[in-house]
Amino acid sequence: MGNFIFTIAGLALGLDCQAPDQRDLIRELWNRLYVLENGTSLSPDLQYLFKIPGQVIETNSEGAEVISDSLHLSVLRRKFEYTLQSGSSTLIVDVENGKCTGVLNEDFWEQPLEYQREYFLLSFLMLLQPKRRYGLHANVIENDNIGYIIAGPAGSGKTTLTLSMVLSGWKLLSDDANILYDTPQGIYAYALRRGLSCTTDTLKHFPELSAAADESPNLSEGKKLLDIESLIPESVTPRCMPRVLLFPEITSERTSQLISIGDTEAMIALIEQSPGIMTYHHLIVKQMGVLNSLLQQTHSYRLILGSDLFDSPETVSDLLHSAQ
Amino acid sequence: MNRILRWNMLTTSTKVSPDANVVFTEMENGESVLLHLGTNEYFSLNETGTLIWKGISDDRNLGEIGKELENTFDVTEEQATQSVMRLVESLLAQNLVSVKSG
Numbered sequence: 001m002g003n004f005i006f007t008i009a010g011l012a013l014g015l016d017c018q019a020p021d022q023r024d025l026i027r028e029l030w031n032r033l034y035v036l037e038n039g040t041s042l043s044p045d046l047q048y049l050f051k052i053p054g055q056v057i058e059t060n061s062e063g064a065e066v067i068s069d070s071l072h073l074s075v076l077r078r079k080f081e082y083t084l085q086s087g088s089s090t091l092i093v094d095v096e097n098g099k100c101t102g103v104l105n106e107d108f109w110e111q112p113l114e115y116q117r118e119y120f121l122l123s124f125l126m127l128l129q130p131k132r133r134y135g136l137h138a139n140v141i142e143n144d145n146i147g148y149i150i151a152g153p154a155g156s157g158k159t160t161l162t163l164s165m166v167l168s169g170w171k172l173l174s175d176d177a178n179i180l181y182d183t184p185q186g187i188y189a190y191a192l193r194r195g196l197s198c199t200t201d202t203l204k205h206f207p208e209l210s211a212a213a214d215e216s217p218n219l220s221e222g223k224k225l226l227d228i229e230s231l232i233p234e235s236v237t238p239r240c241m242p243r244v245l246l247f248p249e250i251t252s253e254r255t256s257q258l259i260s261i262g263d264t265e266a267m268i269a270l271i272e273q274s275p276g277i278m279t280y281h282h283l284i285v286k287q288m289g290v291l292n293s294l295l296q297q298t299h300s301y302r303l304i305l306g307s308d309l310f311d312s313p314e315t316v317s318d319l320l321h322s323a324q
Numbered sequence: 325m326n327r328i329l330r331w332n333m334l335t336t337s338t339k340v341s342p343d344a345n346v347v348f349t350e351m352e353n354g355e356s357v358l359l360h361l362g363t364n365e366y367f368s369l370n371e372t373g374t375l376i377w378k379g380i381s382d383d384r385n386l387g388e389i390g391k392e393l394e395n396t397f398d399v400t401e402e403q404a405t406q407s408v409m410r411l412v413e414s415l416l417a418q419n420l421v422s423v424k425s426g
Binding site for chain 2: 262263264267268271272281284285288289291292295296
């Protein structure tokens with residue numbers, strides 16, 4: 001069949017499928033959900049191989065540790081191999097060799113888009129970690145070549161702030177899942193997820209987007225995937241160097257404010273938001289080192305968000321500029 | 325002479341070792357963060373705690389760590405020993421370290 005090559009966070013990612021139709025389906029899905037560029041490479045750094053649907057993939061669950069087990073996804077780990085099971089579809093992630101082998105059956109394509117996205121996202125993060133690229137559960141935006149990381153739990157205002165700033169002229173890397181890459185020049189953030197996931201509650205604050213939201217695909221019940229790049233030209237960027245770390249909190253205050261915080265408090269807050277599914281000790285040590293390096297190149301703040309975020313977002317934009 | 329403090333039999337010659345599941349990250353400000361991969365709990369240590377943890381990781385006994393604390397922070401031997409013992413008791417309670425036998 002032949003490999004199709006993407007580039008992900010500076011690495012060549014190969015996609016090979018034994019079923020020709022399925023390769024096109026997966027390509028289309030990946031292009032829709034992730035920030036992947038077309039690439040060329042004879043020997044990709046990471047490789048996916050999908051077998052003919054219906055084929056059985058042998059898995060060895062003896063001695064495997066259950067990492068996660070929900071209705072739509074279970075994750076097992078055995079030595080340096082993860083097994084991701086979603087319905088009757090299986091993906092075996094060989095972390096040591098940068099390879100994924102899987103079978104995607106019909107039930108996979110019937111799942112909500114959000115579950116399909118999570119399935120591949122997890123495998124990407126697992127494969128990227130040994131390549132010194134670490135997942136960060138945060139939104140990243142950029143302005144004047146300065147990257148801003150927005151981290152926090154659900155409901156803290158990350159998406160609202162992100163959408164408000166993008167509508168004010170800022171650029172979006174990714175929401176929720178970005179990659180941190182430790183280079184000699186510093187820590188770079190790379191976009192991973194494409195589009196902006198918004199709940200219908202968040203979208204109520206942006207009536208100018210209601211028409212676009214209605215036409216946007218459903219990720220899951222009550223959540224839409226906004227194609228920001230199509231809505232606002234030149235509103236996305238694939239990578240940036242983060243210089244500001246923000247931990248927002250939506251309040252009933254009138255005016256937003258920044259409160260500087262120390263590295264230890266910021267580190268704790270980042271750990272709370274870091275993907276917890278990876279449990280290899282030596283990789284976590286490196287990941288913590290990357291977070292530590294990130295803190296050395298950024299200023300960290302608690303961002304108390306007030307009603308000015310909606311009434312006069314340019315005020316909040318100016319406030320964020322002052323955080324550099 | 326070993327000095328025995330409190331009922332839990334920690335002495336100045338006691339050695340403890342970090343749990344294999346604990347990841348230690350030292351910050352630029354001299355503080356540190358401990359992450360227990362088994363429980364996903366995390367703890368922060370101030371500068372004193374960081375120095376104590378590093379002494380534990382270097383396989384020193386509690387008396388040796390107390391001595392270093394004394395020299396570094398200009399405190400009395402009594403204060404240093406109490407700081408070490410208090411923290412080690414907390415670390416034991418959180419399963420972040422265990423007492424070495426022998």
